Amino acid sequence: MKPQPLNPTDQHMQVQELLLRHAAGSLTPEQYGLVRRHLEVCTECREDAALGLQLAAADPAMPPGLDPERALARLMPRLDAVQEARQGAAQATARAAAAAPAAGPAVEQEAGQAIRQESVGARPAASAARSPRAPRPSRAAALLQGLREALAGGGWRNWALAAQCAAIAGLAVLWQSSPPTPEYRVLGSGAAVTPDVVVVFKPDTSVGQVRQLLQATGARIVGGPTVTGAYLLDVDTTQAPALLASLRADPAVQLAEPLDGAAPAAGARP
Amino acid sequence: MLKIWGKGHADGEQDEARLVEQISRGDRDAFQVLYRAYFPRLGRFLGRMTRNAPLIEEIINDTLLVVWQKAQSYDGSSKVSTWIFGIAYRQALKGLRGLDEPVEFSDEEAAGAAEQEPEQAAAGKQLRQGVMRALGALPLEQRMVVSLTYFHDMAYQEIAETMDCPVNTVKTRMFHARQRLKAMLSPHLEEIP
Numbered sequence: 001m002k003p004q005p006l007n008p009t010d011q012h013m014q015v016q017e018l019l020l021r022h023a024a025g026s027l028t029p030e031q032y033g034l035v036r037r038h039l040e041v042c043t044e045c046r047e048d049a050a051l052g053l054q055l056a057a058a059d060p061a062m063p064p065g066l067d068p069e070r071a072l073a074r075l076m077p078r079l080d081a082v083q084e085a086r087q088g089a090a091q092a093t094a095r096a097a098a099a100a101p102a103a104g105p106a107v108e109q110e111a112g113q114a115i116r117q118e119s120v121g122a123r124p125a126a127s128a129a130r131s132p133r134a135p136r137p138s139r140a141a142a143l144l145q146g147l148r149e150a151l152a153g154g155g156w157r158n159w160a161l162a163a164q165c166a167a168i169a170g171l172a173v174l175w176q177s178s179p180p181t182p183e184y185r186v187l188g189s190g191a192a193v194t195p196d197v198v199v200v201f202k203p204d205t206s207v208g209q210v211r212q213l214l215q216a217t218g219a220r221i222v223g224g225p226t227v228t229g230a231y232l233l234d235v236d237t238t239q240a241p242a243l244l245a246s247l248r249a250d251p252a253v254q255l256a257e258p259l260d261g262a263a264p265a266a267g268a269r270p
Numbered sequence: 271m272l273k274i275w276g277k278g279h280a281d282g283e284q285d286e287a288r289l290v291e292q293i294s295r296g297d298r299d300a301f302q303v304l305y306r307a308y309f310p311r312l313g314r315f316l317g318r319m320t321r322n323a324p325l326i327e328e329i330i331n332d333t334l335l336v337v338w339q340k341a342q343s344y345d346g347s348s349k350v351s352t353w354i355f356g357i358a359y360r361q362a363l364k365g366l367r368g369l370d371e372p373v374e375f376s377d378e379e380a381a382g383a384a385e386q387e388p389e390q391a392a393a394g395k396q397l398r399q400g401v402m403r404a405l406g407a408l409p410l411e412q413r414m415v416v417s418l419t420y421f422h423d424m425a426y427q428e429i430a431e432t433m434d435c436p437v438n439t440v441k442t443r444m445f446h447a448r449q450r451l452k453a454m455l456s457p458h459l460e461e462i463p
Contacts, residue, residue: 057394058398071327072305076298
């Protein structure tokens, strides 16, 4: 690019930016020429150039006491938990989608059947090598019961909601039947649980509305839709309570619940 | 410590993108390569925020675990380094929440220039100590903008993405940081030959 004649102010601004990379040696020859000429006439830039050299010369070493191989050895087992959780969720979604897809009041019965089949039957391949564990239904059942109580009365819409909750409870049961290792379930500054949230949208929701909502909340679909149209979302778990509130407040959302520990569930508690 | 960019730099960026793509398919060897490449860079970066070595290792591990989980969602719209440093910065802010860690400079870190004459080495060490002390005195956001610029060769746009703030905010922080550093270091500036 041929050098353009710049007015002094623009030239000064340009050199100010170039000085950020000047000491690191990453400018082009033309840029070095421009800087050199400008430094002859500009005190402020001369000072900034000197500062840049000082900073570059003081490039800090790693803090003492760090051990990359030891840290890596601690991390590798945590990768397993993430992969198994992902496989478990994918397989749960696939089986739920494969169940009978009827709509209406009969859905709950069929969804219940699908849940029973899934609970008793095949296990995710990832845990085939381990001894089988019985599903822990207490939280899912309590969730379902609480929601049923909350929905007492209200006709067919409540049946549809209850049916969706049954499917969700089924997913939650499956989720818990191959739980992540304690390390993975850890808290603190760490590993995001994937997926975190189950969402059901109202029947007339458009794809555009869904997309808008996802962008606004930073959520990502990682599974679904299930037979009753439930989606599994990945969210930033540190913001899960606020995100769940946003989701629930959205007119397009019928129901939004956390999956195991991301945030308090609305209403029901075991 | 001069870095020569150019063709080598672009190749490095492509290599990293390829590693992320392999990681997204569950390749643990690729993951370990990326981990080992980023550990020192993240260590130096996080060292500007805390001196606590176990905490730094935990933050690095949490960062790379997010990389492992989210590799499929990396879409190349920013550089791999920007993406990873951004995750690390957020993890660090979470990990340091509530901790008021003073960032003291320790003598062990004045990486010696052993080949120099003793007087030059001593003068160099003193300059470095002065700079690190001055850096430690800056507010966190200003310190991180300076660190990412001069020690990690990031441009304003990349820093904005890493720190999740507008580019103008980065420029403002840099302006104030430079003013303060020059004021703190001005007695030293005359010593540069």
